[in-house]
Amino acid sequence: MTTWSAERIPLTVAPHPGEALDSWLERYAHRLRTHTVDFADFLGLSHASLRRMVRRLDPDEAGLLRARTGVETERLREMTLERFDGSLVRIAATNRRLTAPAHWRVYGTTSRYCPACLADDGGRWQLHWRLGWAFACTRHRLLLLERCPACGKHPPVASGGNHRMLPRPEACRALTDRTGRGARCGHALTEAPALRLVVGGAILAAQEQVNAAIIAEHRSPAALERGW
Template sequence: MTAAPRTLPVRLDPLPGEALDSWLEALAVRLNTPLGDVRSHLGLPVRSRSGDHLRDIPPDWTIALREQESTALARASGLNSTAITAMTLAHYDQRALRIDLDRRHVNRRVLWGRGRGSRFCPDCLADSGGRWKLTWRLGWAFACPLHRRLLGGLLPEVRPRPAGAAPLRLDGPPVSATAENGPV
């Protein structure tokens, strides 16, 4: 058993409707710390290319968290577990999509599930400093009600960000959500 993560020295509230991976990236930027170090401190194991399912590491942390993961994140961040869960697709489970909670996968064939990628509103990204909304990952999301425009298209897998690159992107989902070496 690993020790519970200590409280983070800096707090950052998630934006309303923000996705977990976006918040983690914004937190890493705020702490001026690599994203992998922030995830590790919060008790989220590092992904590898194979064997992750045997170690109970999901393909995307934004899909669903185990209770102990949510509790550890809440304890370290100062947020409550409900706020942490609201940043994951589990918030929409059985209402807008179906999640296989054992495997932490979205069923793309039921309701509005989407396997990968995200749509986005460039204006929302500019207004929020590059922070991503969770609803953009839902299959029914196609327009931004705030800016009254169609969302940008589905984004395919992208390559990992090169060293020294800007931590938050305005032209794609959070790098941690689609990096070649695995999602958040």
């Protein structure tokens, strides 16, 4: 953290280890009892897109977040997919669009999730859940989920749309209609049923191998060969 300044928000919400940027901003907004869109406006990011920011921060966004929250630039960038660019994902230079592999994920602000992790971590979403290589939680030995069991949608990590009702951190933020003005689903994702995996079974063993050989070592030649 930096020293306090006149630009700093007089309340600190520290990122959790491995947390995604949009999850942290959502939790920050919730701590201030405001909507994430309004919080971004207050920060001076009224024209910014959380969908693009969680992929890669531009220098102005990073500088503004650092000045307003006190979180160092390197920590902010660790909460984005930038470090995986060119290995596990590709991020277009102009519009920060995820360009490859096209068939992996096109979820925008959503991600896979582990309900037990959300319960333990106060609704914080892990960045690596967005990677196509993440399919199981080795911490809780559960298969990751993709949809909310109540509404059937991919639950957004951060609140969007025009509906400004403040959601609970663990709740599904999916809107119930296409206008962006309807009520949110609100189902507690921490209670979503997930398949428990067998200790020593093939799925957990595969995820552990992927974590070690591909995600953790994603810049190595061997990992690049496996990844593509």
